[in-house]
Amino acid sequence: MRTTVVTDEERKKALASTKKPEVVERQKLNVRYHVEDCDVNDRPRRFLEVFAAILKHSNYKMVLDHFIRMTGRCSRCAVACHIYQATDDPKDIPCYRSGLLLDVYRRHFTMGGLLKGRISGGGYLTDEKIQEVAESFWNCTACRRCALECPLGLDHGLITHLGRYILSEIGIVPRALAVSVRAQLEGPFHNTSAVPVPALKDTLEFLEDDMFEEKSVEIKFPTDVEGSDYVFFAPVSDYLMEADSLMGIAAVFAATGDSWTIGTGYFDAINYGLFYNDRILERVIKNVDQETRRLKGKHVLIGECGHASRVAKNFMPTYCGGEDSVPVINILEYTYKVWKEGRLNLNPDVITEKIAYHDPCNFARNRWIVNQPREVLRSFCKNYVEMTPAGEDNICCGGGGGAVSMDELRPYRTTIGGKLKAEQIRKSGCEILVAPCANCKKQLRELVEDQGLDCRVVGFHDLVYKAIKFDDSLLVRKEEEVTAGQNNGLSDPRDSSEGKEK
Amino acid sequence: MGFLLQFARGPLFRLCFIIMLLGLARILFLDFWGAQKVYRRAGDKKMPWRLIASRTFEWVFPVKRVFRNRQVYSFFSILFHIGLIIVPVFLFAHISLWKSSVGISWPALPYWWAFWLTAATIVFATLMLVERLVVKSIHSLSRGQDYLWLLLLLLPFVTGFVCANLNISAGVYQFLMLVHVLSGDLIFFMTPFTKIAHCVLAPFSQVIDALAWKFPPKTDEDICATLSKKGAPV
Ligand code: SF4
Numbered sequence: 168m169r170t171t172v173v174t175d176e177e178r179k180k181a182l183a184s185t186k187k188p189e190v191v192e193r194q195k196l197n198v199r200y201h202v203e204d205c206d207v208n209d210r211p212r213r214f215l216e217v218f219a220a221i222l223k224h225s226n227y228k229m230v231l232d233h234f235i236r237m238t239g240r241c242s243r244c245a246v247a248c249h250i251y252q253a254t255d256d257p258k259d260i261p262c263y264r265s266g267l268l269l270d271v272y273r274r275h276f277t278m279g280g281l282l283k284g285r286i287s288g289g290g291y292l293t294d295e296k297i298q299e300v301a302e303s304f305w306n307c308t309a310c311r312r313c314a315l316e317c318p319l320g321l322d323h324g325l326i327t328h329l330g331r332y333i334l335s336e337i338g339i340v341p342r343a344l345a346v347s348v349r350a351q352l353e354g355p356f357h358n359t360s361a362v363p364v365p366a367l368k369d370t371l372e373f374l375e376d377d378m379f380e381e382k383s384v385e386i387k388f389p390t391d392v393e394g395s396d397y398v399f400f401a402p403v404s405d406y407l408m409e410a411d412s413l414m415g416i417a418a419v420f421a422a423t424g425d426s427w428t429i430g431t432g433y434f435d436a437i438n439y440g441l442f443y444n445d446r447i448l449e450r451v452i453k454n455v456d457q458e459t460r461r462l463k464g465k466h467v468l469i470g471e472c473g474h475a476s477r478v479a480k481n482f483m484p485t486y487c488g489g490e491d492s493v494p495v496i497n498i499l500e501y502t503y504k505v506w507k508e509g510r511l512n513l514n515p516d517v518i519t520e521k522i523a524y525h526d527p528c529n530f531a532r533n534r535w536i537v538n539q540p541r542e543v544l545r546s547f548c549k550n551y552v553e554m555t556p557a558g559e560d561n562i563c564c565g566g567g568g569g570a571v572s573m574d575e576l577r578p579y580r581t582t583i584g585g586k587l588k589a590e591q592i593r594k595s596g597c598e599i600l601v602a603p604c605a606n607c608k609k610q611l612r613e614l615v616e617d618q619g620l621d622c623r624v625v626g627f628h629d630l631v632y633k634a635i636k637f638d639d640s641l642l643v644r645k646e647e648e649v650t651a652g653q654n655n656g657l658s659d660p661r662d663s664s665e666g667k668e669k
Numbered sequence: 670m671g672f673l674l675q676f677a678r679g680p681l682f683r684l685c686f687i688i689m690l691l692g693l694a695r696i697l698f699l700d701f702w703g704a705q706k707v708y709r710r711a712g713d714k715k716m717p718w719r720l721i722a723s724r725t726f727e728w729v730f731p732v733k734r735v736f737r738n739r740q741v742y743s744f745f746s747i748l749f750h751i752g753l754i755i756v757p758v759f760l761f762a763h764i765s766l767w768k769s770s771v772g773i774s775w776p777a778l779p780y781w782w783a784f785w786l787t788a789a790t791i792v793f794a795t796l797m798l799v800e801r802l803v804v805k806s807i808h809s810l811s812r813g814q815d816y817l818w819l820l821l822l823l824l825p826f827v828t829g830f831v832c833a834n835l836n837i838s839a840g841v842y843q844f845l846m847l848v849h850v851l852s853g854d855l856i857f858f859m860t861p862f863t864k865i866a867h868c869v870l871a872p873f874s875q876v877i878d879a880l881a882w883k884f885p886p887k888t889d890e891d892i893c894a895t896l897s898k899k900g901a902p903v
Contacts, residue, residue: 217896224891226710229703230881233874236696237867240815241746245806246738257809266810316738318728319867320874325881336896349903446889447903485712485884533720 171252171587178254181582185575195294196339198302200573203345205338211292215275217336222276225445227329231272234321238262238269244313244323249562250306253586261313261323264303267296268330301339304330308584309442309568310528315560327568331443343572344439348447351435357454358403358435367434370406378414384641386414386421391462392428397501398459399429400436400479401470402605409605412471415628418635419502423510427468433458436475437605442569449486452478456487467495471626473527473604474567480535497530499603499627503539506546512636513547522548522630523597525588525611526561527604534559540603540627547634554595562587564602566610580610581617589618603627670843677850678766685857692861693869700873704880711883721875729872742800742807745793752790753822756783757853762833787830794823814863824852 173181184191184199191197195207206213222228244261245251251259258264274280274290284290304327311324334340347359356363371388378386389395405413420427433454440448459467467483469476476497483492505511524544530536537558545551556562565584570576581589592600592615600615600622602608611624708714727734735743757763761777768774778786798819801807828849832842860866893899 220892220895223895224885224888226707226881226884229700229707230877232703233700233870233877237864237870239864239867240807240810240812241742242804242807242810243739243742251806255805257806260806260810262810314878315724315734318731318735319871320724320728320878322878322881325878336892345903352903445884446892449886449889481713481882482884484715486886489712489714533717 171590172255173253173583173586177582181579183578196298196301198298198305198339199576199579200305201342201575202339203342210294210297210337213337214271214292214297214333217333218271218276221329221333221336228276230322230325231269231276234265234326235269235273235277237319238266238321239319240266241318243318244316244321247313247316249310249312249565249587250308250583253583258303259306261307262317262321264307265321265323265326267300267303268326268333271296271300297334297339300330301334304334305341305568305570307568308528308563308565308570310563311532312528312560312563315532328441332445335444340443341569341573343574344443344569347437347572348439348451351437352447352450352454357433359437359439360403360407360435362403362406364431367406367429367431371429374410374414374417377410378417379643382418382635382637383643384418384421384637385643386417388413388417389426389428390431392426394463395426395428395465397425397427397466397468397496398462398464399427399468399470399498400434400455400458400475401429402437402472402475403435404437404605404609405470405472409471409608409626409629411629411632412626413628415626415630415632415635416470416498416502418632419505419511419628421641422512422635422637423505425505428462428464430458430462430464432461436469436472436479438475438478439569439572441474441478448478448482452482452486455479456483456493459493464493467493468501469495469497471498471603471605471608471628473529473606477529477535497536499530499536499540502628502631503543506543511631513543513631513634514636515547515549515634517634518548518599518630519550520598521550521552521596522599522601523552523554523592523595524557525554525564525600525602525607526557527602527607528561528563528567530604531557531559531561540601544601544627544630548630552595552597554591554597562591564588564607564610565614566606571606571610577613577617581614585610585614585618589614589620592620592622593618597622599630600624601627601630670840670847674843674847674850677847677854679770681854682850682857683770685854689857689860693866696861696866697869700870700877704873704877707880707883710885711880712886713883716876716883717879721879724875725872742797742804745796745800748789749793749797752786752793752826756787756790756826759783760829784834787826787833791823791826791830794819794826798823818863818865821852821856825849825856828852 182199186201194202194204196202240262242260242262248259248261271292274284275292307327309324309327311322314322314324350361351357351359354361368390371390375387378384401413436455438448438451440446440451455467467479469479479495483495484490487493502511522544524541526537565580565588570580570584600611602611602624603626608624608626614620615622615624731743731747735747755778759778760783764774764777798816801811801815801819828845831837832845832849837845860868
């Protein structure tokens with residue numbers, strides 16, 4: 168047996184359901200994630216109706232036709248999937264999972280399947296099959312690693328995406344995601360964490376004060392500045408949990424002097440539509456576009472968030488004007504660009520710990536952001552190590568595809584989903600793991616805790632914030648230091664260690 | 670038997686071969702037709718051509734990525750595919766048939782090359798069959814057709830090999846040759862309708878995958894209208 172397979176005890180812990188039997192009975196659905204009560208009647212018919220509507224108005228038919236004409240069932244994808252590697256359950260082989268939906272398509276939407284069904288009188292979609300799809304498609308973290316291993320080029324992540332889309336239209340969607348999206352699209356505060364604008368402004372002011380204290384530089388979070396080069400959208404959870412990443416980003420802008428702003432009309436980058444529903448994806452991304460246009464911004468700038476960046480980059484052109492859509496850039500790209508131009512100085516003596524970089528799947532799988540952050544990190548982290556495999560072949564943190572937002576899945580995520588990643592981290596021996604994605608950060612922190620790993624998980628800009636060196640002209644003499652300096656003969660803060668290193 | 674054999678490698682072969690060509694052309698056309706429709710509807714028409722080319726290349730010329738995992742299986746599979754294409758096309762006896770019936774010919778494989786390549790194809794197909802039977806992950810995924818196809822592909826190779834290299838009686842020869850030709854005809858006939866269609870479709874998978882993520886704009890409105898969900902809460 169492979170060493171990556173979980174033990175029986177771990178399996179039991181990971182697969183244990185926290186749901187009450189009466190809930191399962193009422194919802195007629197036995198899945199580990201929580202679901203809101205929804206119509207349980209006639210699911211197969213409604214599933215097929217939705218499937219038909221999606222086929223009619225979307226582009227999925229082409230790809231389903233292509234896939235059903237040639238699936239080879241070689242099981243090569245099994246070696247790529249971190250879920251199967253941990254469970255050793257054939258039902259977790261990507262090709263098996265995709266097969267569940269492809270079979271429904273073949274049986275109900277192709278001439279051959281309809282004929283065969285007529286003759287044999289069987290093969291209908293049943294409640295049991297829907298139950299299997301509902302369970303299987305949310306075991307997958309939609310990391311799309313298996314697509315790289317398929318000799319025939321089947322993108323199983325896309326099939327997972329479509330399967331979840333159909334399920335969501337008949338009401339089967341993880342509650343955690345549905346509640347967040349409701350808050351974002353219909354709530355009074357227009358973001359997934361229901362953060363009111365005054366609270367956001369308070370947080371930003373507080374961070375500005377903190378940064379001034381620490382760096383003696385006026386670092387601002389500009390809000391609602393029209394005509395800025397960059398309109399910034401962070402995953403809103405960053406304002407609650409990732410202060411260091413945000414401060415790092417603000418510090419980079421303070422160093423470069425480029426104009427950026429946070430719009431108070433809409434400021435949440437999170438787009439759970441990517442995880443379960445194209446219609447949601449479209450609505451959310453349109454909000455990002457509207458806010459950028461309201462502020463007459465020149466670029467959409469997405470913070471440290473893999474899925475939000477991919478959605479904005481790939482779907483702004485789709486839904487918001489094609490070639491005329493506002494260009495999208497991720498903060499790692501921006502920081503890399505200004506570092507390359509020599510506008511960002513990082514002190515190589517500050518970070519001494521062993522550092523490794525985790526590739527968020529949504530950055531790396533399509534070779535979008537792979538080397539840029541590494542180049543920057545290597546320049547100021549003396550003790551940088553690489554985990555293998557990395558880059559486009561990286562192993563998912565185990566919380567992808569929305570899984571990390573479901574707290575009821577934590578045992579599953581950190582025992583099965585993150586098993587391979589945990590081993591990779593352990594092997595690397597890193598003390599600090601850099602993960603420039605809000606979802607990855609949360610999952611990896613829980614993984615580190617549950618698997619007893621001895622390392623800290625931080626964002627990319629957390630380290631940048633620590634190591635950034637400001638130009639002398641930006642350093643501000645603080646009153647108390649002036650007084651203290653006069654009293655005890657200390658020098659001007661501009662001559663502080665950071666200043667001297669220049 | 671003689672008449673049957675003549676029929677199998679004459680009109681029947683021609684029919685099956687034409688069905689294969691037309692069938693493959695049909696699915697290729699359907700693929701392209703679907704792809705162009707998608708492209709026209711897509712809200713974003715920028716395609717990642719470099720990525721598509723490099724990933725297509727990785728699998729059409731499998732030398733690097735393929736050996737990162739499941740090395741033994743990959744090795745069997747690649748040699749099996751090479752044999753499957755080279756042997757039937759470059760066998761002297763097959764070329765002679767083409768020459769006598771259609772009047773075209775091309776250089777043939779030397780005898781010993783053909784001998785070893787055929788033998789290797791048979792061995793590797795058998796090993797793949799064994800692997801399907803014993804390796805848990807492949808076995809659990811396999812459908813009846815996955816075994817049947819391997820057996821069907823083995824049939825013309827084994828019979829052809831026996832006929833060409835072993836000293837057998839005329840009756841047995843005729844019988845085996847008939848099986849050889851009929852199984853070949855059947856393979857040609859079924860190719861466009863089964864997973865073997867991947868021989869023409871697989872090189873386009875990366876384009877299809879990239880296109881599949883190019884959604885049409887305004888699906889929200891259209892789907893809501895069809896499902897009567899207009900104005901419904903999230
Ligand atoms: S997308 Fe990732 S988690 Fe899902 S089947 Fe493929 S490798 Fe496994």
